[in-house]
Amino acid sequence: MKIIAVIPARYASTRFPAKLMQDLGGKTVILRTYEAAINTNLFDDVFVVTDSELIYNEIVKNNGKAIMSIKEHESGSDRIAEAVENMNVDIVINVQGDEPFINAEPLQKVIEVFKKDTENRVDLASLMFEIKNRTDIENPNNVKVIVDQQNFALYFSRSVIPYPREENVGVRYMKHIGIYAFRKQALLDFYSLPMLSLEASEKLEQLRYLEYGKRIKMVETTHASIGIDTPEDLEKARQML
Template structure:
């Protein structure tokens, strides 16, 4: 089973343009993410998929691997174009704005497919328990709810489930936007037009659910920083400083 990682990277992010080229210590955000994924040693190859000449040059100037793509609405669509002619079985989508993703969550995702002898799972992703109420209410934090087997029921920027019954403790989970696909499922995904829920929420994995596909969610206790807005970049820099001092 050949397993690769692809990091979708666009320069003009809507909420924070140019964020992947911001400095994080001595490296840019995208270079930090790329190097950290390579250093896990979990993948046969690691690529950045981008339509930006700036990001392409940032990765390739030091010997990294990058693939130029056309413009795309979602990272998964971008990756689908990038891997069309790459020989692989499993594609792990690592977000370029999640620079501190660790080895173990990625290993957990890969193990889903290694243990799936029947081949019924085409997509897996990560979730983490939300500890802060402000994250539950933050629309930049995507929440996920699952069934009793761990398959996703819905993703939303709203608080789900809604805590109508005050006497019942409610647990909320944040979706970490890291996906692992079977290559054929990824290519099939890219052929499907967006439907209303994905368009409304701007959450690409809703396309899978709207077409009746299953997403296996894996709970992790990894805590990092996803960089969506400038304040997140400052949190990432603080985390980097704390790590360097420890």
């Protein structure tokens, strides 16, 4: 089973433009993320795929592997699908470009999903993390996921799901961590299918998979992702280093 990591990297960002090219302890955010993915030793190869010559050149000049997108893309999945369409790979891991503190353990867990899936029931695997603070639960930037008894995703939302009409009934609120593992065919199917209303409304690409009947296996982790979405997040990351 050939497994690669692909890091989709847009230069523009609504909340924090050019965040991937910001300095983080002497290296750019995107370069640190790329190097962290390689250092997990989990992948047969690692690529950055981008619409930006600045990001492309940043990776290549540091002896990394980068791919320039040919088309404009609405989502990271579209960008990755174009890049891997003609590659001989089985599993593609989407690593977020703004998460330079990659932990190998949760990545290993999503890879294990496919190694154990002998009946090919899983199209995608992703991660979730329990959140308990009310502010975190209500924050629309924290995407929540609800799952069935086998931990297959039922729905993702920026809203509070499930709605707490009744308290103290054992509901856990799970934050979606945006690391995906795809079967290559599921990724190519996504690339060929039009966006539907749920994805358009929530601006969450994972809803396209659900709307077309793909099965997303969620894996719980205790490792919270540390993404850089704002200048304040960048300052926290610098302090962590």
